[in-house]
Amino acid sequence: MNYVIIGNGVSSIGAIEGIRRHDKDGKIVVIGAEDTAAYGRPLISYLLAGKIGPERLALRGEDYYARNGVELKLGTTATGVDTAKKTVTTDKGETVKYDRLLIATGGIPFVPPIPGVQGEDIYSFTTLAHANTLIELSSKIKRAVVIGGGLIGLKAAESLHDRGVSVTIVELAPRILSGGFDEKAGRLAANRLKNVGIEVNCGVTAKEIQRGKDGHVKGVLLTDGRFLECDVVVVAIGVVPHSAIAKEAGIKVERGIMVDAKLMTSAKDVYAAGDVAQAMDQLTGEHRVVPIWPNAYNQGYACGRNMAGAKQPYMGGLPMNSISFYGLPTISVGVVNPPDGDKNYEVHALLDEEKETYRKLVFRDEKLVGYVLVGDIDKGGMYTAFIKFEMPLAGEAKDKLINAGPEVFLWPAELFDETWNPEPAKAAR
């Protein structure tokens, strides 16, 4: 069996590990456009902040690819897929044959059509190369504006600030991290950033990026009329699925590459995973692009297993994020902003502004479907269990969860036994 994987991000690592669960011998070829082996993409902010050195980026050990019988073609971009001939062509002029193909090309930074956005001094922050560029720049620049108050924007802002650059964040939504946070959590996090000296502007966006006669950026004009002087602009609005190669091959693409219950695309023997895929969401059953790390690994892993013949359905992804703001840890999982006025949801929120702690629990149909924790995050995983295993929480159990926190004795007895003390035949999961 010949496996080919396009993209060498974490989805590809998941896929290699999934394939090798079932098939120790098949040949695996990974084609990766970047010139490094898979690295912790989120770690680029730790690198930019100077918290870790480049030697800590690699996701797996040096002998990983050799040990797993993987041929790694780095610095190589796949340029086309022929689903009839089952081949992939590359920019190096090669044609690689596959029996099973995984498209794991990730996302590309979305750059909105703001006047002045094309040209020098505008940066993205999604690759190691971007981080290295910003590291070099950081000693030469004084001020940066980060457009986008999502995960990547906040991380870029924090690490540039750590490099001594004065940073202002501009976010169109009324709060930072609007996807995973509500207003209260957003405020706690934004306060932390403000306290260290990062300016956070919500509810506004860049109207124009203004440049001097020499073409260099002078600053950003905001929609509320203010002008923010700066030397560089980091555009971090988010990523969009890098799906061009699939589209050109005639594979069905909506927002991302559409995949079925086994993560196969509309083309036979072609799979998709990670930031490029529009896969099923556990809680809604809908297909969505949720560009987060755990989904990318899990989908890659499930693809790998299925490519190797396991015929296992993908269980669906769960949106989740864990992010710290200068020592203030936060976690958000599942549905955290239920539709306004929707009677099917019940929300319990507890805010302690002084202690900087917040807990929000979201229930639907007597089940926990989402939570946010700020500050005190230690029970995070235990809350996740109730969502992931869709445990029924009626009456007393729900009250206990709300009042005393998650506890393993609230689990249904059968699940408890299967998990912790299974009959020998049911063990190993």
Next chain:
Amino acid sequence: MKRVYPNKDFCIGCHICELACLTAHSKSKDLILAYTVERGESGLSSCKHVHEGGPTCVALSCRHCDEPSCVAACISGALQKDPETGRTVYDREKCVGCWSCLMACPFGAIARHPLEAKIVKCDLCHDRPGGPACVAACPNKALKQEER
């Protein structure tokens, strides 16, 4: 692989497993020093936690899952599955303290280190000759390490 299985019907909530875990992971390998000195100075903590629900108790720690959520979530590669031993292994040097694993593990088996941006997780006492210290210490055989 051999995993540690807790039996809630035998657990008497004495916390001796926690103390054994603490000692096994201490520098001094001495219970009293581990408890009185190392806990405070270096943040030494137990990977095992006794959960109490009314009269019932059970001592839980990492299950070394077959397909672990923590490994999927780990952004640094600090958590990995060892294909040879089946253990879910943790490389402290690689860890950046992002708490993604803590969020993802639905078994509550990962704790924050009290002093550093690192995690605390059961390693099955892999380099301890007698196997897991908690299993050896339990006075009522509520913890078993076996192949199931």
